[in-house]
Amino acid sequence: MQTLEFDDLRWLNLLWAVLLVAAVGVYGFWQRRRALRMFTSPNLLGRLTAPVGWARPLTRLVLVVLCLTALVAAIIGPRWGQREQAVVRRGIDVMVLLDVSRSMLARDIAPNRLERAKLSIREDLLPVLGGDRIGLITFAGVPTLKCPLTHDYGFFRLVLEDISSKSSPRGGTLIGDAIRKADDAFHDSLDTHKVVLLITDGEDHESYPLEAAVNLWNDLEVPIVTVALGDEREGARIPIRTERGEEYLEYEGQTVWSRANFDDLRRIAQVSDLNAFVPVGTRNFDLGEIYRERIVPAIEYKERTEIERVPLPSRYHMFATAALVLLLIDSFLRDGPRRADTLHVISGNKEEAA
Numbered sequence: 363m364q365t366l367e368f369d370d371l372r373w374l375n376l377l378w379a380v381l382l383v384a385a386v387g388v389y390g391f392w393q394r395r396r397a398l399r400m401f402t403s404p405n406l407l408g409r410l411t412a413p414v415g416w417a418r419p420l421t422r423l424v425l426v427v428l429c430l431t432a433l434v435a436a437i438i439g440p441r442w443g444q445r446e447q448a449v450v451r452r453g454i455d456v457m458v459l460l461d462v463s464r465s466m467l468a469r470d471i472a473p474n475r476l477e478r479a480k481l482s483i484r485e486d487l488l489p490v491l492g493g494d495r496i497g498l499i500t501f502a503g504v505p506t507l508k509c510p511l512t513h514d515y516g517f518f519r520l521v522l523e524d525i526s527s528k529s530s531p532r533g534g535t536l537i538g539d540a541i542r543k544a545d546d547a548f549h550d551s552l553d554t555h556k557v558v559l560l561i562t563d564g565e566d567h568e569s570y571p572l573e574a575a576v577n578l579w580n581d582l583e584v585p586i587v588t589v590a591l592g593d594e595r596e597g598a599r600i601p602i603r604t605e606r607g608e609e610y611l612e613y614e615g616q617t618v619w620s621r622a623n624f625d626d627l628r629r630i631a632q633v634s635d636l637n638a639f640v641p642v643g644t645r646n647f648d649l650g651e652i653y654r655e656r657i658v659p660a661i662e663y664k665e666r667t668e669i670e671r672v673p674l675p676s677r678y679h680m681f682a683t684a685a686l687v688l689l690l691i692d693s694f695l696r697d698g699p700r701r702a703d704t705l706h707v708i709s710g711n712k713e714e715a716a
Contacts (some may be wrong), residue, residue, distance in 0.1 A: 369439025376669040380430045387423040421506035425692040439676040454494040456555045457544045461562035463502040463535040468598035470644045486650035486677035501540035503532030538569030552708045555585040563592040564623030575633040592622030
């Protein structure tokens with residue numbers, strides 16, 4: 363039995379608008395007939411106007427409602443069925459640790475540190491994974507496993523899209539706790555090559571990240587690739603939204619300037635044999651290039667080909683075509699009587715007048 367899935371069921375709320383259109387159409391036709399009956403007597407109404415029944419207007423209304431319903435079905439993106447494809451896997455598991463603290467809102471990298479990191483993960487890193495699994499842990503004051511290790515890059519993209527500085531329930535920056543969270547997540551994966559990709563500006567509030575990195579390496583021999591974002595010298599102010607508009611974060615009456623801490627991130631990377639520290643700073647960067655040139659060559663992996671069943675793309679075009687066909691049919695119909703009926707009534711009235 364094929365599983366029916368949808369891209370975004372939130373658009374089903376548009377069906378309330380379709381129901382409203384149907385109700386307004388029925389009410390409008392009823393009001394039209396009521397107004398004609400109030401205008402003159404039933405006997406005289408047949409002499410003044412051509413007969414108009416319920417069938418044709420209701421048919422047009424049904425066509426419009428079906429057309430709108432088909433458009434809603436196209437918008438929610440229904441999908442069913444699967445296809446098989448050959449996937450070459452290297453057996454590498456990548457756990458991304460993404461800093462979502464308020465310091466990542468600094469704009470020394472456009473548009474800000476956090477959004478630039480998300481963009482590079484989505485546009486640079488995912489296309490080069492080639493079947494490797496990826497997971498996501500966000501952290502500020504509390505680390506949270508947002509996406510376990512998965513081959514489903516589409517699901518990962520949806521999770522990544524919703525990440526913001528509000529993704530952590532508590533403020534602060536606890537890099538060490540995030541590394542320990544990755545250690546727990548990796549214990550569920552066996553017989554794979556594991557790597558942690560830490561993306562942060564390096565500010566830490568005494569969570570002992572170096573000790574956590576040492577324990578991760580001694581326990582599972584997992585290297586940590588540290589990607590350091592932000593200005594290390596002058597830093598940048600942290601914008602926040604208030605009732606007065608956008609302002610900058612202050613502490614004890616002084617504007618806070620967030621400076622990147624490259625030293626701690628360098629020492630974290632040096633714990634493993636990989637020793638991969640990437641001082642991005644305020645420059646442009648490509649996580650796909652970092653993964654392809656710094657991580658993959660350092661891992662002794664064996665490629666294997668697997669047959670994977672993947673869902674087919676959205677079938678929205680079928681419903682969009684149906685909506686177009688219904689709209690074309692509606693355009694050939696008229697609410698009034700057929701021309702022959704109109705001529706018959708007019709000729710009959712002339713004969714009676716003569």
